[in-house]
Every structure is written in C-alpha cells, then in structure tokens.
Amino acid sequence: MYILVLKIRLIxxxxxxxPLDLNETRVSSQNVFDGELLHVYQDQVCMxxxxxxxxxxxxxxxxxxxxxxxxxxxxxxxxxxxxxxxxDFFELPAGKIDSGEDPLRCAERELLEETGYHxxxxxxxxxxxxxxxxxxxxxxxxxxxxxxxxGAKLDEGEHLEVFTLTLPTALEWIREGxxxxxxxxxxxxxxEKALRNEW
Amino acid sequence: MYILVLKIRLIxxxxxxxPLDLNETRVSSQNVFDGELLHVYQDQVCMxxxxxxxxxxxxxxxxxxxxxxxxxxxxxxxxxxxxxxxxDFFELPAGKIDSGEDPLRCAERELLEETGYHxxxxxxxxxxxxxxxxxxxxxxxxxxxxxxxxGAKLDEGEHLEVFTLTLPTALEWIREGxxxxxxxxxxxxxxEKALRNEW
Numbered sequence: 001m002y003i004l005v006l007k008i009r010l011i012x013x014x015x016x017x018x019p020l021d022l023n024e025t026r027v028s029s030q031n032v033f034d035g036e037l038l039h040v041y042q043d044q045v046c047m048x049x050x051x052x053x054x055x056x057x058x059x060x061x062x063x064x065x066x067x068x069x070x071x072x073x074x075x076x077x078x079x080x081x082x083x084x085x086x087x088d089f090f091e092l093p094a095g096k097i098d099s100g101e102d103p104l105r106c107a108e109r110e111l112l113e114e115t116g117y118h119x120x121x122x123x124x125x126x127x128x129x130x131x132x133x134x135x136x137x138x139x140x141x142x143x144x145x146x147x148x149x150x151g152a153k154l155d156e157g158e159h160l161e162v163f164t165l166t167l168p169t170a171l172e173w174i175r176e177g178x179x180x181x182x183x184x185x186x187x188x189x190x191x192e193k194a195l196r197n198e199w
Numbered sequence: 200m201y202i203l204v205l206k207i208r209l210i211x212x213x214x215x216x217x218p219l220d221l222n223e224t225r226v227s228s229q230n231v232f233d234g235e236l237l238h239v240y241q242d243q244v245c246m247x248x249x250x251x252x253x254x255x256x257x258x259x260x261x262x263x264x265x266x267x268x269x270x271x272x273x274x275x276x277x278x279x280x281x282x283x284x285x286x287d288f289f290e291l292p293a294g295k296i297d298s299g300e301d302p303l304r305c306a307e308r309e310l311l312e313e314t315g316y317h318x319x320x321x322x323x324x325x326x327x328x329x330x331x332x333x334x335x336x337x338x339x340x341x342x343x344x345x346x347x348x349x350g351a352k353l354d355e356g357e358h359l360e361v362f363t364l365t366l367p368t369a370l371e372w373i374r375e376g377x378x379x380x381x382x383x384x385x386x387x388x389x390x391e392k393a394l395r396n397e398w
Contacts, residue, residue, distance in 0.1 A: 019360070020278075020358070020360045022278065022279065022280035022287055022358050022359065022360070023280055024280050024282045032232050032234065033231050033232040033239055035231065035239075035241055035253075035255045036253050036255065037253075037254075037255045037333060038239060038255040038256075038257075038333060040232055040234075040237060040239055042234055043282070045282055047356060047358065048280075048358050049356070049358070051356060053356055054234075054235050054236075055236075055282040055283070056234045056235065056236045056237040057237075057282065057283035058237075058257075058283070058333065079219075079221065080221065081221035081222060081223050081247075082331040082332065083223045083242070083244055083254040083256065084254070084256035084257070084331065084332075084333060084334055084335040085328060085331060085335050088221055089328070089331055091331075126373075126376065126379075127376065127379060128379050128380075128381045128384055129284060129288070129379050129380055129381060130329050130330050130381045131329050131330045131334065131336075131381075132281040132283065132284060132288055132290075132380050133281065133283075134236060134237060134257065134283060134334075135283055135330065135333075136283040136284050137330075139381070157246060157248070157250060157252055159219070159221050159246065159247050159248070160221065161218070161219045161221065174325075175392075175398050177325065177326065180325075180326060180327050180328050181327075181328055181331050182327045182328060182329045182330075182338070182381050182382065182385055183381065185327055185385045185388075186381055186384045186385040186388065189384075189385065189388035189389075190388075193374075199374050
C-alpha cells in the first residue's frame with residue numbers, strides 16, 4: 001500500500017510540475033564587433049514557443065580570482081581604476097585566462113605579476129558567472145595561502161596599488177559600500193565561510 | 200611630546216604612501232556597436248603614464264535584484280535559460296531599469312511581472328557592480344517582505360519558471376555549485392547577514 005501511494009504521488013508530481021523546457025536554439029550567429037578586448041556576437045535564436053529572437057553577448061575567455069591570505073590573517077587586495085565606471089575599485093587580484101592556459105597556472109601567474117606574491121598552498125573554491133545576461137564569462141576562484149613576497153611584475157601599461165586588510169575589515173568595507181566589485185564581494189563572503197571551515 | 204610624535208608619524212605615513220593617481224582620461228569615444236540589447240563603446244584614453252590606450256565597454260542602464268522572502272521563510276527564485284552560456288540558471292528575480300525609472304518602482308514592477316508577487320515591505324540592501332572590466336552596469340539590491348501573490352505578467356517572449364527554497368538550502372546550492380550566477384550568490388550571502396540582523 002505504501003509503495004502504491006508513493007508511486008501515485010510521484011506520477012502526480014511529475015504530471016503537475018513538468019519541468020518547463022526553456023532552451024533557446026541558435027539559428028544563426030554573427031560576429032558584430034571584434035575589438036582589442038571585446039568580441040561581440042549577435043545571434044538569431046529559436047525560443048521555446050517557436051518564435052525567433054535576437055540575442056547579443058560577449059565571448060570571453062574566462063578569468064581567475066585569487067583570495068591571497070597572508071600568514072598574519074590579512075588579505076591582499078588591489079586598487080585599480082576601472083574606466084567603464086570612471087573610478088577606482090578595491091578588488092581581489094584577478095586576470096583573464098590566456099588561450100589554452102590552465103586556470104591554476106593563470107592564478108599563480110596573475111598573483112605574482114600583480115601583487116608580487118608566490119603562494120605555496122592553493123585551494124579551488126568555486127566557479128561563478130558574473131554576467132549571464134550578456135557574457136559567457138566564468139570566474140574561477142582560488143584561496144592562496146603560504147604567501148612569499150618575490151616582487152611584482154606588472155604588465156606594460158598596467159597601473160594598480162596593492163594593499164592589505166583583515167577579513168573583518170574587508171567585510172565591513174562591503175557593508176559600508178566601499179567595496180562594490182561583485183567578484184570581490186562574493187569572493188570575500190566565500191572566504192569567510194572557507195576560513196571558518198564551514199565551506 | 201605625544202602630539203609631536205603623532206604629527207611626525209602622520210607626516211611620515213603620508214610621505215611614504217602617497218596615493219597613486221590611477222585616473223584614465225577620455226581622449227575620444229566611438230559607439231562601435233548599437234544593437235537591440237548591447238551598446239558598445241571604444242574609447243581612446245590617456246593613462247597615468249601619459250600613454251594612449253584603447254578601452255572597450257558596454258553602456259548599461261543598470262538593474263535591480265530582488266530577494267523576495269515569503270512569510271514561511273522561503274525565498275522566491277527563478278529558473279531561466281541564459282543563451283550566452285547555453286544553459287539554465289537559478290536566479291533571484293532581477294530586471295533592467297527603464298529610462299528615467301525609479302529603481303524601487305522597477306523592483307516592484309519586475310517582482311510582480313516575473314513572479315506574481317507584490318511586496319508590502321521593501322528594504323534597500325546594496326549597490327554592486329557585476330562587471331567592472333567591460334561594463335558600467337550597477338545592480339541595486341532590495342529585500343522584499345510581506346509578499347502577496349497576485350499573478351505573474353510575463354513580458355511577451357519571456358520564459359521562466361518560479362520556485363522557492365529556504366535560505367539554508369539556497370546557500371547549500373551555492374556551495375554545491377548549483378547556483379553560480381554571481382548576482383544571486385552575493386545577494387543570498389547578503390540576505391544571510393541581513394536576516395541574522397548582522398547587516
């Protein structure tokens with residue numbers, strides 16, 4: 001009897017809540033802008049209701065984000081000017097993945113280039129998507145520990161300032177609206193859980 | 200004597216750590232793609248070292264993100280197909296701000312259109328920037344409570360599925376990598392602090 005009831009419930013659930021097919025299928029694709037940084041596509045797609053709609057998006061190689069934790073418990077951050085918003089931002093070190101590059105190698109490279117630190121201990125935390133409405137970018141997060149300073153090697157034309165904050169202060173800067181870069185916000189929230197050994 | 204030492208220290212600090220000027224100044228600007236969704240600009244900018252560099256970015260009207268909390272403690276979420284990544288995502292309700300629209304009015308409108316809920320109680324949480332490298336988009340977050348179901352009014356051609364999760368389950372979905380949309384990740388982390396009355 002119990003099995004029968006269970007079966008009936010399962011059938012009822014699957015009949016009453018069929019998962020909607022939300023898929024959109026490519027009909028055609030056009031590279032409408034191919035710049036130095038941005039590669040923009042405009043596709044015709046077939047919607048679930050059969051109608052044709054235009055989708056526009058950025059093709060992005062993906063990036064790494066590093067949470068560099070010093071032995072004294074402070075986190076290494078950067079101040080960088082971000083031209084699209086015409087102001088400086090406080091950010092975790094991050095950088096675009098080169099073609100064919102392993103994400104962890106990229107994280108090691110970017111951390112050293114931008115902050116001058118080499119990390120002995122690396123832990124993968126998460127892969128997040130910053131901008132799903134109009135970019136295929138993914139962000140791969142790592143916690144970097146056992147840091148040794150070796151000296152920064154900034155790329156030609158790269159300008160930034162490195163500084164450190166304790167995690168409680170960094171979280172306070174988020175609460176106050178001084179840190180608003182979302183890759184940094186979610187990275188610091190994640191670090192809080194990771195460093196409490198909750199996650 | 201104490202005052203003297205303090206003054207010397209302040210002078211020393213300000214001399215040893217002058218804040219770097221990281222400003223980039225516009226030289227020229229060109230609208231290189233004007234699509235149905237994306238408006239792309241390519242600017243020539245003058246860097247802090249006087250060199251000229253190209254900056255490319257999306258001009259975006261800004262968006263609202265809503266954390267809708269039901270009286271039973273569950274959060275209203277959506278499943279939506281995101282064509283740039285060719286898969287479905289679990290997301291907080293969100294939407295672009297219409298030209299001249301008040302962000303809170305936009306949040307009320309989007310919550311009703313997409314989920315069918317009207318909220319009696321609204322609390323502003325934060326303004327975050329999802330994509331500072333190549334977009335001027337800002338995300339304005341609200342916590343919406345005292346929800347009353349009135350029926351959804353999806354835009355023509357808008358396809359999504361509404362469901363609910365408790366906050367602990369939603370956070371578990373982040374930890375497991377089932378929720379990876381970064382606007383949703385930071386929104387749920389923020390909600391955890393707001394609902395504990397920490398923030």
